[in-house]
Amino acid sequence: MLAITPTVRNLLILNILFYIVDSFVLKISNGFALMPLLSPSFMPYQFVTYMFLHANLGHLFSNMFGLFMFGPLLERMWGSKKFLFFYFFTGIGAGLLFSGISYYENIQLRNAVEFYLQQPGPDALADFFSKHAKALYESNLGFLNKFEADPTNVSYINDSVGFVKGWLQREINIPMVGASGAVFGILMAFGLLFPNTELFMLFVPFPIKAKYFVTFYGLFELYSGIKNAQSDNVAHFAHVGGMLFAYILLRYWRTKKTNFY
Incomplete structure (x- = not known):
């Protein structure tokens, strides 16, 4: 197994530390979660800070597992600076799309x-x-x-x-938290750059090529967001936003071949 890369490691540490502080020391999510645009508590910096906060341990684990599994290969390919830019670009983009729709x-x-x-x-x-x-x-x-x-x-x-x-x-005062948008951006990049890589998913008895997995997951999230069940507290459009902004950035990088990984 290849060693974890520096930026992925630092992101994992930061997310875990923020979760510990928010859960057991000081409720920082009250000021740093992403609030709807109509909320009096909305602040622009929340488009960044919301990515480091999570609702519960399961939420944190699922996002950090995705970052740990798919992030290191992309960081080795692009380098730490480009990977970090990609992470924030997709995470902020996810917040923007979610905020626009909720507005x-x-x-x-x-x-x-x-x-x-x-x-x-x-x-x-x-x-x-x-x-x-x-x-x-x-x-x-x-x-x-x-x-x-x-x-x-x-x-x-x-x-x-x-x-x-x-x-x-x-x-207008329901906050959004989580690194899901950035993680779904990473998932999209993995599917686009390594489309024929076979993934073995839990409870699925056969391998699935990355391109099919990403396509199915993206369509499922889009359907779930449009359906918008009021009992569903998952920010599906943030997931779609992360994938959409990842696709846009990768297409742009491909037009600038000298700058792409």
């Missing part, structure tokens, strides 16, 4: 909230829940039934306004 979704949600505040009522509230807050629909069926039976009740109207405002505040 669009949050603007739609904000508009829906403003519309509801102009015409609050049981039918409008049910419509809001079904389109923008499915997680609230079933848990508030009892309230909706009472609101429908007494639609002019001021207390019910005020409670409904609180529901929609609270949901907006929740959505």
